Amino acid sequence: MTGVAQRRVEDELPLAPRSAGVSRFVKLMVAFLAIIILLSATLAGVAVVFIGDRVVAEAQTRVVSDLNAADEMYRAYSDRLYDLIRLEAGRNYLQDDLLAGGASAAAPELTQTMNAEQLDFLTVTDAAGIVLFRAGNPGVAGDSQAGQSVVATALAKATPGVATAVFTADMLGRESPRLPQAARLELVPTRGARPRTATVETNGLVLLAAAPVVDDSGKVIGALYGGRLLTRRFEIVDSIRDTVFGGSQYEGRAIGTSTIFLDDVRIATNVLNQDGTRAIGTRVSEDVYNRVVVGGERWVGPAYVVNAWYIAAYDPLRDADGRVVGMLYVGTLEQPYVDLRVRTSLLFLGITLTAVLAAVAVSYIFSRRLSTPLRALVEASRRVASGDLDATVPVTSKDEIGQLASSFNTMAASLKARDDQLKEFARRKVMESERLAVVGQLAADVAHELNNPLQGIVTYSHLMLERMPADDTQRSAAEKIANEATRCATIIRGLLDFSRPKKPQKKLTDMSTTIDECLSLVEDRVIFHNIEVVRDYRKDLPATVMDPAQMQQVYMNLIINAAEAMGGVGRLTVTTRHDVERGVVQASFRDTGHGISEENMGRIFDPFFTTKEIRHGTGLGLAISFGIVKEHGGTITVESEEGVGTTFTIELPVNAPQEAGQ
Ligand SMILES: Nc1ncnc2c1ncn2[C@@H]1O[C@H](COP(=O)(O)OP(=O)(O)OP(=O)(O)O)[C@@H](O)[C@H]1O
Numbered sequence: 266m267t268g269v270a271q272r273r274v275e276d277e278l279p280l281a282p283r284s285a286g287v288s289r290f291v292k293l294m295v296a297f298l299a300i301i302i303l304l305s306a307t308l309a310g311v312a313v314v315f316i317g318d319r320v321v322a323e324a325q326t327r328v329v330s331d332l333n334a335a336d337e338m339y340r341a342y343s344d345r346l347y348d349l350i351r352l353e354a355g356r357n358y359l360q361d362d363l364l365a366g367g368a369s370a371a372a373p374e375l376t377q378t379m380n381a382e383q384l385d386f387l388t389v390t391d392a393a394g395i396v397l398f399r400a401g402n403p404g405v406a407g408d409s410q411a412g413q414s415v416v417a418t419a420l421a422k423a424t425p426g427v428a429t430a431v432f433t434a435d436m437l438g439r440e441s442p443r444l445p446q447a448a449r450l451e452l453v454p455t456r457g458a459r460p461r462t463a464t465v466e467t468n469g470l471v472l473l474a475a476a477p478v479v480d481d482s483g484k485v486i487g488a489l490y491g492g493r494l495l496t497r498r499f500e501i502v503d504s505i506r507d508t509v510f511g512g513s514q515y516e517g518r519a520i521g522t523s524t525i526f527l528d529d530v531r532i533a534t535n536v537l538n539q540d541g542t543r544a545i546g547t548r549v550s551e552d553v554y555n556r557v558v559v560g561g562e563r564w565v566g567p568a569y570v571v572n573a574w575y576i577a578a579y580d581p582l583r584d585a586d587g588r589v590v591g592m593l594y595v596g597t598l599e600q601p602y603v604d605l606r607v608r609t610s611l612l613f614l615g616i617t618l619t620a621v622l623a624a625v626a627v628s629y630i631f632s633r634r635l636s637t638p639l640r641a642l643v644e645a646s647r648r649v650a651s652g653d654l655d656a657t658v659p660v661t662s663k664d665e666i667g668q669l670a671s672s673f674n675t676m677a678a679s680l681k682a683r684d685d686q687l688k689e690f691a692r693r694k695v696m697e698s699e700r701l702a703v704v705g706q707l708a709a710d711v712a713h714e715l716n717n718p719l720q721g722i723v724t725y726s727h728l729m730l731e732r733m734p735a736d737d738t739q740r741s742a743a744e745k746i747a748n749e750a751t752r753c754a755t756i757i758r759g760l761l762d763f764s765r766p767k768k769p770q771k772k773l774t775d776m777s778t779t780i781d782e783c784l785s786l787v788e789d790r791v792i793f794h795n796i797e798v799v800r801d802y803r804k805d806l807p808a809t810v811m812d813p814a815q816m817q818q819v820y821m822n823l824i825i826n827a828a829e830a831m832g833g834v835g836r837l838t839v840t841t842r843h844d845v846e847r848g849v850v851q852a853s854f855r856d857t858g859h860g861i862s863e864e865n866m867g868r869i870f871d872p873f874f875t876t877k878e879i880r881h882g883t884g885l886g887l888a889i890s891f892g893i894v895k896e897h898g899g900t901i902t903v904e905s906e907e908g909v910g911t912t913f914t915i916e917l918p919v920n921a922p923q924e925a926g927q
């Protein structure tokens with residue numbers, strides 16, 4: 266019995282497989298971690314991109330300000346030349362010479378100035394721009410320089426000026442015989458540069474300043490102009506590099522570089538070739554050329570310069586007429602920024618990775634702290650399910666898990682108490698029924714032994730009565746003996762019927778007919794005189810397999826019980842029905858009697874249970890009826906309400922098998 270109950274408990278308990286609960290927990294943790302990792306990775310990615318952008322933007326901002334500084338230095342360099350020429354033009358010897366109609370007296374002075382100031386040429390013209398004397402080339406004079414904008418302005422407006430200008434080889438040669446060679450550059454084939462057929466650059470970029478020479482009345486009597494060839498003049502670019510970038514190095518290379526371009530050709534630069542020589546003669550990329558020289562715009566961005574990537578900025582250099590004749594460039598090596606970006610990214614990734622690892626560790630510890638007590642709970646539930654009600658779980662905390670554990674312990678304890686009670690109850694019941702069985706057996710034996718002598722007493726007492734004269738004084742005593750003996754015989758028969766039920770003789774029988782015969786038998790009795798009997802039979806009731814004699818015993822008992830419950834006044838409704846769906850025939854006996862108290866309800870089928878006075882009932886009627894109906898495979902049920910009435914219902918299966926041989 267206990268075994269069956271245990272199996273059922275285990276079947277019904279939705280206990281998951283041993284690991285499923287925990288694995289779901291692990292899944293939750295994994296999902297939680299996945300979200301953290303995803304979020305961290307996204308954040309790290311965004312941060313890396315953002316920082317990368319910031320680094321590039323910062324580098325470009327810096328290079329723009331570097332270019333501005335370079336522009337300023339270039340202008341300062343021009344201004345020094347301008348001041349020099351202006352001051353030289355104001356000297357008396359020039360004025361005197363020009364007023365005298367020549368420049369021969371001034372020649373030594375001019376030559377000395379040219380050499381002392383490291384000018385490449387220094388030339389004086391008359392008021393019409395005709396060259397009077399060249400310090401750089403004393404043999405060549407008489408040509409007109411009025412076409413040179415700076416000179417023309419000096420002559421026409423009496424205003425000194427300075428400008429960047431392109432001199433052809435001829436012009437250079439005229440100023441100084443060594444200049445064409447100094448300006449000549451072999452063009453170095455450069456990847457990405459605009460296509461050019463020329464292999465040599467013969468033009469020179471010069472910084473040219475001119476100032477008017479005026480007489481005492483302020484009249485322009487001539488002009489002085491001088492200049493420096495910028496080709497291979499490294500002092501400007503080097504001082505830009507040293508001033509702007511402070512000469513800092515990165516992995517053996519100068520971080521900052523500066524270049525002066527003639528058109529697209531590097532003519533003065535500190536960008537180095539692979540072999541460490543200055544990369545003059547190399548050219549700028551076509552893209553930059555188009556934007557700066559052709560388009561006349563400033564250009565800032567990453568550029569591949571000779572052999573490395575630079576964050577570069579280019580400004581156009583214009584001549585006195587506003588034409589773009591070259592470019593001024595500054596650039597910083599991109600590598601330090603790239604490395605900075607990589608280092609920052611790695612740092613971020615490291616931080617993210619550390620955070621993720623910390624999250625993993627924390628969630629592992631957390632999950633262990635949660636899953637250990639949960640696993641203990643699952644294990645304990647399993648033990649309880651398999652009948653071990655002593656199973657408890659340790660209460661290790663005061664949180665929800667702790668509360669769950671202590672509730673579980675309380676539940677297990679109360680289950681155990683209930684189980685103990687049930688066991689005790691069952692033990693007592695078993696003992697009781699064993700005792701009852703013994704008593705029952707004893708009673709049956711006694712009844713059997715008493716039956717024969719009782720039959721004798723009944724028979725002889727009645728015989729005695731028959732023969733006794735009516736006025737015999739002993740007659741009433743004899744009558745008592747006969748009646749009491751008959752009552753004893755009835756009890757004994759009942760006992761025998763109950764203890765040794767007869768084998769039923771089953772056959773197809775109509776239920777309504779059997780009931781009706783019973784009613785006919787009793788209806789004439791005094792107790793039924795004031796009882797209205799209502800017959801509510803179902804017409805097409807199927808014939809049912811039953812022992813009609815035994816079933817009549819059942820009906821009779823129910824009918825008599827009903828009449829007695831109504832005290833002889835009331836209504837007895839007998840109904841027969843066919844429940845096709847369930848395959849049963851039903852007979853119900855509804856009375857309007859005193860009903861059955863709730864207290865007695867559970868006992869009315871017990872043998873010898875009766876509420877009737879001694880001599881009126883044995884208490885065996887329903888017990889025997891129950892046995893008979895059960896033996897027929899049917900059921901007998903009761904519904905009752907105190908003071909209203911009682912309904913007994915019998916159900917018999919329609920398709921019960923007939924007895925063998927019937
Ligand atoms: N229709 C009913 N209305 C109210 N009480 C009933 C009814 N039928 C049975 N009982 C109760 O059930 C008890 C047991 O019935 P049962 O038929 O077993 O015995 P009995 O009628 O008391 O005695 P016996 O049937 O041996 O004469 C009755 O004493 C009565 O208290």
Ligand SMILES: [Mg+2]
Pocket residue numbers: 822825826882886887
């Ligand atoms: Mg009865």
